[in-house]
Amino acid sequence: MAITRHATARWEGDLKSGVGRLNTPQSGVFKDTRYGFNTRFGDEKGANPEELIAAAHAGCFAMALSAQLTEAGHPPTFIESRADVELSMDGGPHITQVKLTVRGQAPGVSADEFRRYAEDAKTNCPISKVLAAVPISLDVQD
Template identity: 50%
Template sequence: MKRKASAVWQGGLQDGKGAISTDSGVLKDTQYSFATRFENGIGTNPEELIAAAHAGCFSMALSAELGQAGIKPERIGTTATLTLDKVDGGFAITAVHLDVAVKIPGGDQAAFEKATASAKANCPVSKVLKATITMDAKLET
C-alpha cells in the first residue's frame, strides 16, 4: 500500500509560500508558509500534519490492541503535541506527547496499560522517525 502527498514551494524561506495536497483530496492546495510553521499564521505546517497523523494512527492502533484483548472501547480520544526545537543551527522534531482518554465501561487497568504501551511502540507513525528514507531527486532547469 502506498499513499501520496505533494508540496509545492515558491520563493524564499521567509517570504515564500507553499501548498500541500493529498491524493485523497482531503488537502487540496492547502496553504503553508514560514508564518504558519514558525509563527502563528493561518494555514497548516508539516509538524501539525505529523501530529494529526500520529493521533489518528495511535487511536486506531490502540483500538486494535484492545480488540485483541477482547475489549471494545466506546471512545478513544488522542491529542498529539509535537515539539519542534532549534538544534545545532537547524530544527528537529525532538518529542511527541500523546494525551489519551479512553472510555471503556468496566475497563481493566492492567490490560489498558499493556494495550496503550504496545500501541505507542507499534503504530506505524510512532515508527516513522526510525524509517528508512529513500529519495529520487531530479533537477529541473
C-alpha cells in the first residue's frame, strides 16, 4: 500500500522581487502561504523551503523514535525534536547539513538506551533516508 501526499507552489516574477504561494490541499495546513527571496535569504516572516524540510524531518524523526520505543515496550511520555537545516551560500545556495536535537522521556529506558533508539530513528526515519541523497525523478508537463 502506498500513500501519496502533495503540495503545490506557484512563483510569479523574478527571484528577488517575485513572490510564491504554497498550498497543501489535502491537509489544508498551507493555503496560499507566502514565500519569497526575503523569507528564504533574509529575515522577513513567511515560509521557506529549508524550514519546511526541518519541520518534516523533526516530525518524522519524533514519530520514528516513538515507534521504536513503543515497539520495545516503552511508550514515551513525550519526545521533543528539533531539526536545524543549514543553508550555505558559498558557491551558490546549498544545504550543507541537518542537525537533529531530541529530548524525551520513556519509562524504563536509561539515557544510553534512549540514545541508541534515537540513533536508530535518525538513520531509519523516511525523511532521513530522503535527505541521504536518494534519486529524484522529474516529470515535465505542459
